Amino acid sequence: MRDALARHRLVTITGLGGSGKTRLALEVAASVAAHHRDGACVVELASVTTADGVADAIHRAVLPPSGRPGVDGLHALTGALRPLQLLLVLDNCEHLTADVSRTVEALVGACPQLRVLATSREPLHVAGEHLVRLDPLDVDPCTVTGPSDAVRLFLDRAAALCPGFAVDRDNVADVARICRLVDGLPLGIELAAARVSHLSVREIVQHLEEQPARLRARRPGVAARHQTLATTLDWSFALLSPVEQDVLRRLAVFAGGAGLAAIAAVCAPPGSTEDDVLDVVSRLVDKSLVIADRSATGSRYRMLDSVRRDALDRLHAVGEEDEVRRRQATWLATAGVADVDAADVLTSLAWALDAGEVDVALAVAAATWKEWEVSGRHAEGRRILEQVLERAEASPTPERAAVLVAAANLALAAGDLVAARRRYGEAVDTLAAADRPAELAAAQNGVAIVALFEGDTTAAVRSATRSLQTSRSVGPDHAGVAFARVTLGMAVARTGEHQAAEHHLLEALARFRRLGLKREAASVLDNLGNLAADAGDPHRATRFYEGALQLQRDVGDHRGAALSLNNLCLAAQQLGNLDRAWEHAEAARAAFASIHDRLGEAATVNNLANLAAERGQPAQALELYLTSVAAFREAGDVRRLATSLHNLADLAEAVDERQLAWDRSIDAVSLWNQLGEDEETRRGLGRLQALAGAWGVTGWELPALAGDGSDREAVSHALERARWVSVPVTPRPPVQRGELTPREAQVVGLVGRGLSNAGIAGELFISERTVESHIANARVKLAIDRRTVLARWAIEHGLSG
Amino acid sequence: MAVYMVDRDLPGISMEQLADAQRRAIDWSQRYQREGRDIRYIRSTFVPGEAHCMCLFEASGPEVVSELNDDAEIPYTRVTEALDLTPAG
Numbered sequence: 001m002r003d004a005l006a007r008h009r010l011v012t013i014t015g016l017g018g019s020g021k022t023r024l025a026l027e028v029a030a031s032v033a034a035h036h037r038d039g040a041c042v043v044e045l046a047s048v049t050t051a052d053g054v055a056d057a058i059h060r061a062v063l064p065p066s067g068r069p070g071v072d073g074l075h076a077l078t079g080a081l082r083p084l085q086l087l088l089v090l091d092n093c094e095h096l097t098a099d100v101s102r103t104v105e106a107l108v109g110a111c112p113q114l115r116v117l118a119t120s121r122e123p124l125h126v127a128g129e130h131l132v133r134l135d136p137l138d139v140d141p142c143t144v145t146g147p148s149d150a151v152r153l154f155l156d157r158a159a160a161l162c163p164g165f166a167v168d169r170d171n172v173a174d175v176a177r178i179c180r181l182v183d184g185l186p187l188g189i190e191l192a193a194a195r196v197s198h199l200s201v202r203e204i205v206q207h208l209e210e211q212p213a214r215l216r217a218r219r220p221g222v223a224a225r226h227q228t229l230a231t232t233l234d235w236s237f238a239l240l241s242p243v244e245q246d247v248l249r250r251l252a253v254f255a256g257g258a259g260l261a262a263i264a265a266v267c268a269p270p271g272s273t274e275d276d277v278l279d280v281v282s283r284l285v286d287k288s289l290v291i292a293d294r295s296a297t298g299s300r301y302r303m304l305d306s307v308r309r310d311a312l313d314r315l316h317a318v319g320e321e322d323e324v325r326r327r328q329a330t331w332l333a334t335a336g337v338a339d340v341d342a343a344d345v346l347t348s349l350a351w352a353l354d355a356g357e358v359d360v361a362l363a364v365a366a367a368t369w370k371e372w373e374v375s376g377r378h379a380e381g382r383r384i385l386e387q388v389l390e391r392a393e394a395s396p397t398p399e400r401a402a403v404l405v406a407a408a409n410l411a412l413a414a415g416d417l418v419a420a421r422r423r424y425g426e427a428v429d430t431l432a433a434a435d436r437p438a439e440l441a442a443a444q445n446g447v448a449i450v451a452l453f454e455g456d457t458t459a460a461v462r463s464a465t466r467s468l469q470t471s472r473s474v475g476p477d478h479a480g481v482a483f484a485r486v487t488l489g490m491a492v493a494r495t496g497e498h499q500a501a502e503h504h505l506l507e508a509l510a511r512f513r514r515l516g517l518k519r520e521a522a523s524v525l526d527n528l529g530n531l532a533a534d535a536g537d538p539h540r541a542t543r544f545y546e547g548a549l550q551l552q553r554d555v556g557d558h559r560g561a562a563l564s565l566n567n568l569c570l571a572a573q574q575l576g577n578l579d580r581a582w583e584h585a586e587a588a589r590a591a592f593a594s595i596h597d598r599l600g601e602a603a604t605v606n607n608l609a610n611l612a613a614e615r616g617q618p619a620q621a622l623e624l625y626l627t628s629v630a631a632f633r634e635a636g637d638v639r640r641l642a643t644s645l646h647n648l649a650d651l652a653e654a655v656d657e658r659q660l661a662w663d664r665s666i667d668a669v670s671l672w673n674q675l676g677e678d679e680e681t682r683r684g685l686g687r688l689q690a691l692a693g694a695w696g697v698t699g700w701e702l703p704a705l706a707g708d709g710s711d712r713e714a715v716s717h718a719l720e721r722a723r724w725v726s727v728p729v730t731p732r733p734p735v736q737r738g739e740l741t742p743r744e745a746q747v748v749g750l751v752g753r754g755l756s757n758a759g760i761a762g763e764l765f766i767s768e769r770t771v772e773s774h775i776a777n778a779r780v781k782l783a784i785d786r787r788t789v790l791a792r793w794a795i796e797h798g799l800s801g
Numbered sequence: 802m803a804v805y806m807v808d809r810d811l812p813g814i815s816m817e818q819l820a821d822a823q824r825r826a827i828d829w830s831q832r833y834q835r836e837g838r839d840i841r842y843i844r845s846t847f848v849p850g851e852a853h854c855m856c857l858f859e860a861s862g863p864e865v866v867s868e869l870n871d872d873a874e875i876p877y878t879r880v881t882e883a884l885d886l887t888p889a890g
Contacts, residue, residue, distance in 0.1 A: 499812065506810055510876035525878060528810075543808050547879035550863070 001028045001132060005087070005115060008130035009108055012093075012118040015134030017306035018187030018229045021119035022091050024134060029089045029117060036115070037085035037768070038596060046092040046305040047255025047343035049350070051099040056380050058088065058103070060342060063376075063596060074103060078110045083598040083634050085113035092305045093120035101126050113758075136184030139176065147172075150179035150189060157193035161286060165196055174201040181208040187306060188232035194288040195239065211235045233310045236289060243269065247280050248289055248303075250324045252311035256341025257293065257302030265331040266324060325351045326360065333363035342371055349384055353391055361388045362399045369406035378414035382407060398439065401430040405443050412449060421450045441470040441480035448487045452494075460491040479520075482511035486524055498535050502528065522551035522560055529567055538574040545571060562591035562600055569607055578615050585611060599640075602631030606644050609651075618655045623780045625651060629664075642671035646684070648785075657783045658695060662727045664785070665691065666719050673715045681715060688722060700725045739781055745799055747774040751787060752794025802839055802859050805866045806883035809854040809876055811847075819847060819854070822875045826856060829873040833865070840865050843885060857885055 004011050005028065013021045026042065033040035043061040048054055055074045063080060081088075088107070093100040101124045104116055108128070118124060123131055137150035147155065151167060154175050158165040167175050178201065182188025195204055211231045237245060250267035251258065258266070260274045260281070268277045281301050284290040289307055293300045303311065315321045329348045332340055345368045352361035365388045372381025385407040392400045408423035424446035431440035448463035464487040471480030489504030505528050512521035529544035545567045552560040565588035572581035585608045592600035609624035625648035632641035645668040652661035669684030692700060700722055740748065750760045757775070761768045775790070784790045794800045811819070823845055830842040839861035847854045860866045863880045870877050 502810075503812055506812065506876065509878070510874075513871055513876070514874055516871070528878070540810075543879050546881060547808070547877075550867070550880060554864075 002032055004130050004132055005032060005117060008128065009114070010104060010116045010118070010124070010126055010128055011130045011132060012120055012124050013132050013134055014120055014123055016136070016185065016229065017121060017309075018185045018232075018304075019134045019136060020186040021134055022304065023186075025089050025091060025117055025119045029087060032087060036087045037113075040087040040089060042089040042091060044091050044256070045096065045100065046308065047341070047347065048096060049347065051096070051102075052380065052383075053343075053346070054096060054099050054103045056377055057343070058090075058107075059377065060375060062086070062088070074106055078106060079636055081107060081111045081114055082636075083113075083631070084111070084596060086115070088114060088116045090116060090118040093118050093124060094122055097122055097124055100124055137179070137186060137189070139179045139184045148176075148179075150184050151175055153186060153189050154179060154193045157190050157288070158196040161194060162197045171201045174205050177205050178208060181205070182232050183228040185228055185232070187304065188228060190288045191232050191236045194236075194286065197286075207235055207239075208232075229306060230310065233307065236287065237310075237314070240284075240287070240289075244280055244283055247277070248284055249311050249315045249318070249320065251290070251301065251303065252308045252315055253321075253324050253328050253347075254302070254341065254344055255308070255347060256343050257300040258341075259298055259300050262331060262335070263301065265335075266327045322355060325355075326357065329357070329360045329364050333360070333367045335367070340368060340371070342375070342377075345371065346380075346384065349388065353387060358388075358392045358395075359399065362392055362397075362403050366399065366402040366406060369403070369410065372410055373413055378410045381410045382414065382419075385410065396430045396433075398431060398434045398436045401427045401434070401436070401443070402439055404430070405439065405446065408443075408446050412446065412453075417450050417453055420446065424450060437470050437474045438478065438480060441467045441474065441478070441484065444470060445480065445484050445487055448484075448491070452487065452491055457491050457494045460494075461488065464488040464491055477511070477514065479511070479515055479517065482508040482515070482517075482520070482524075485511075486520075486527070490527065493531055493534075498531060502531055505531070518551045518555045519557060519560070522548040522555075522557065522564075525551070526560075526564060526567065529564075529571070533567075533571060533574070538571040541571045542568060542575075558591055558595045559597065559600075562588050562595070562597070562604075565591060566604060566607065569604075569611075573611065573614070578611055582608070582611050582615075598631055599635050599637055602628045602635065602637070602644075603640065605631065606640070606647065609644075610647065613651050613654075618651060619780050621651050622648070622655075622657075622783075623776050626776065626779060626785050629785070638671055638675060642668045642675070642677075642680070645671070652783075653691065658691075658727045658729055660783055660785060662688075662691060662697075662725075663723075666722050670716070670719050673712055673719070676712070678710055685715065685718070692725075695728055697725055697727060740778055744774045744778045744781075747771055748778045748790060748794045749799035751775065752791045752800030754791065802841075802861055804843065804883050804885045805858050805860055805863055805880055807856045807858065807866060807870060807877045808879045808881070809856070810852060810878055811854055811876065812852040814852065822873075823856075825873040825875060826869075829869050830858070833869055838865055840869055857883065859885075 001011070001013075001024065013025055015021050029040040029042060041062050043058050045054065045057060048057050055077045059077050059080070062084075090100060090104070097120060100118070100120075104118070104124060105126050107114055108116060108126070123129060137153065138148045139150050140148050146152075147167065151172070155165070155167050178192050179189055182192060192204055192208065199207070208231070211234060237248070240248065246269065247263065247267045251263060253266065254262065260277050263281060264272050264274050264277045268280070281290060281292075285292050285301070290301050290303055293302065302308075312321075315324060325348065328344070329352050332345060332348050345364065349361055349364055352358070352364060365385055369381060369385060372378060385403055389400065389403055389407060392403070404423045404427035408420045408427065411417075411420040411423060424443050427443040428440065428447060431443055444463050444467035448460045448467060451457075451459035451463060464484050468481060468484035468488060471478045471484055474480060485504040485508040489501045489508065492504065493501035505524050509521055509524045509528070512518075512524060525544045525548035529541040529548065532538070532540035532544060545564050549561055549564040549568070552558075552564060565584050569581045569584035569588060572578075572584055585604055589601055589604040589608070592598075592604060605624050605628040609621045609628060612618075612621035612624055625644060628644045629641065629648060632644055645664045649661045649664040649668060652658075652664060665684065665688055669681055669688065672680040672684055691697070700718075746764065747760055750763060755763065757768050757771045760771045764771075775787075779785060779790060782790070782793060784793060791800075811822075814822075826842050826845075830840055833840050841859040843857035843859055845854060845856040858866050858869070863882070866880045870880075
């Protein structure tokens with residue numbers, strides 16, 4: 001398997017249900033994760049039911065909540081995964097093979113360092129797919145090296161549950177018979193072995209032999225190739241007590257597993273306590289039908305996908321599905337986002353809408369929408385909430401208004417100000433009429449935030465003031481007072497009233513602290529810091545940013561912490577403490593890296609480069625700019641790429657690397673011109689003209705070619721001409737191959753032969769990081785920033801022969 | 802035990818309110834100590850021109866200092882480790 005993954009970028013493990021595909025995939029992923037810079041990530045697709053859901057599920061699994069940029073859909077996912085060197089494990093793809101194939105094809109095509117390991121009953125039929133078929137285990141009792149794999153598995157499982165159990169001469173034939181009866185299917189063997197504490201091996205054989213006839217009578221539609229698994233599950237189920245059967249069947253509605261409180265509320269007989277449930281669930285775990293995932297925050301219980309599908313069929317067959325799904329929806333509506341699997345929220349909402357239970361859908365949506373905001377999956381959330389709102393169109397109730405506010409919040413987070421304004425406005429009307437001040441204050445504050453984003457400060461102050469008054473009518477300690485003050489503070493800051501702005505923000509901070517809302521308090525401290533920095537007081541700004549950082553670390557908000565560290569870096573730079581600034585920037589870079597935020601990392605590297613330049617370390621600064629330029633280019637952030645190129649050109653000019661300064665200046669202006677940034681374009685053209693004048697560049701007359709810089713096509717033409725101009729170089733000793741260390745020369749030679757970094761690492765038996773470092777050093781020594789130019793240099797200097 | 806400084810920005814605060822905040826810091830410190838927690842209020846410095854107040858606590862860690870100030874409902878912006886250089890005697 002490991003070889004297959006090393007040679008192929010898409011490997012699919014196929015086999016019957018219960019053949020151990022998932023277990024094998026997880027073991028392989030664990031053993032090769034360290035070979036991938038960004039590790040391995042498992043995406044459980046069993047609970048996904050829609051085409052969009054595939055990309056969303058991958059997005060959710062790969063990027064930690066606090067690290068996710070607000071992006072949705074396949075295009076954005078591709079962008080997020082492109083820089084990662086990752087093994088993606090897609091488990092249980094069989095029910096969505098066409099959608100998974102499309103997604104995998106797009107990802108593998110666009111993300112050169114991504115590898116995919118999929119498990120599916122059927123192949124995905126994607127070009128380049130390598131199939132590994134998982135056959136059932138050999139069912140002979142013995143092989144030349146001892147007991148067969150099937151017998152060994154039975155023995156292991158049985159001994160784990162019933163210490164002292166052994167396969168001996170008396171029972172080996174029966175154990176082999178059991179393995180044969182379940183066709184060597186690992187799940188079947190496990191379920192049978194789980195019975196040894198109550199039944200003798202002979203009794204298990206007898207039960208299994210009677211089972212196929214019973215199954216055919218009860219479930220005539222089961223396809224022949226899935227009959228063995230169905231037989232085994234039927235038999236396991238029949239041996240459960242009635243209450244165990246009930247809980248197992250009902251637990252199937254939780255595709256992502258559930259904690260004890262959820263199981264007690266949804267699956268157990270009325271009046272059951274968590275202790276009663278624990279007792280039943282523990283017995284199901286002992287019988288290998290349920291898996292317990294234990295963590296510090298409490299255990300969760302789930303089923304293997306094969307078992308869950310079978311249980312769901314049974315739930316449907318006994319006519320209980322609607323009732324259990326209603327109980328699940330009610331529970332979701334009361335439990336909120338804590339302990340809820342995102343996929344289960346989607347399934348529950350889809351069920352409520354299908355069943356015409358609009359009130360239930362509204363309640364679930366109102367209680368769970370926050371998950372979409374926190375996770376950054378705004379488009380998915382907006383899609384579902386709009387569906388719910390559409391179905392509830394006729395009812396201007398407070399419950400519907402709560403979902404309106406949720407939809408508006410997500411629209412705002414996604415930057416859709418028009419939709420946000422419309423939904424907040426509708427909510428304000430409904431809530432004012434229904435006398436619901438707490439929700440009304442939130443909607444009014446939303447209207448104020450939209451106005452603030454639209455630049456209408458007067459309207460923002462007006463709505464925020466209304467929200468403040470409404471919140472006060474709820475109670476002096478209502479959180480809405482603090483939220484309104486934050487908006488009011490931001491709005492008055494725009495009018496230059498710094499003191500008043502600070503007063504509002506400090507009040508909000510004190511209130512958020514009192515209410516234990518640490519994330520919100522941290523955000524206020526960041527705003528206070530920005531306000532102080534704008535007012536030219538980096539000392540105060542530092543105090544605020546440090547306060548924010550403490551809270552962000554406290555609640556595990558890595559993204560927020562990275563941003564605060566970045567702010568602290570800028571404040572330290574303002575104070576002239578460059579060493580301190582450097583420490584903060586390094587810490588910010590590490591924080592962004594820990595959440596795989598390549599863009600954030602690139603921005604911090606750009607800051608480090610600025611600092612290195614300021615500290616009088618131009619070689620290091622050049623190297624860092626080259627890294628950040630490459631990272632922005634890879635991530636497709638054109639605007640910041642242009643800024644970084646501009647910074648690079650500045651430094652190159654300062655250290656008299658004329659060709660580099662000229663070329664990167666052209667690149668930066670070209671990007672600004674594409675973006676329609678006329679002001680920046682004009683400034684960039686002016687700079688080129690100044691360089692041309694200072695260096696005596698001939699054959700390129702800017703004003704004649706580009707006019708005043710407003711004609712995009714003329715500018716583009718002038719820049720193309722500029723690329724062909726030869727810049728007179730400062731006389732200096734030519735760079736000799738000898739200036740590179742032998743290892744650098746060797747690496748550069750391999751670049752000239754067209755090898756990738758991974759290829760070079762493999763060839764020289766060194767890590768990719770080391771290769772990157774040699775190339776970066778060589779680039780700085782040779783003042784070459786493009787790989788293609790470096791390759792040409794290597795060929796010209798005979799390093800690639 | 803280490804010394805921690807708590808920064809507070811208190812624009813518009815009156816001397817009475819400041820004295821009340823200090824009293825709450827002392828009361829809550831004593832209450833925490835009765836509960837067996839390692840924290841002691843040391844002293845405060847207020848800079849009227851900047852509405853900036855710095856309070857020193859001796860404590861086993863910054864978390865307990867934050868918690869005390871949250872409980873006492875005294876606004877603050879940051880808790881940071883400091884050195885108290887008061888000369889002996």
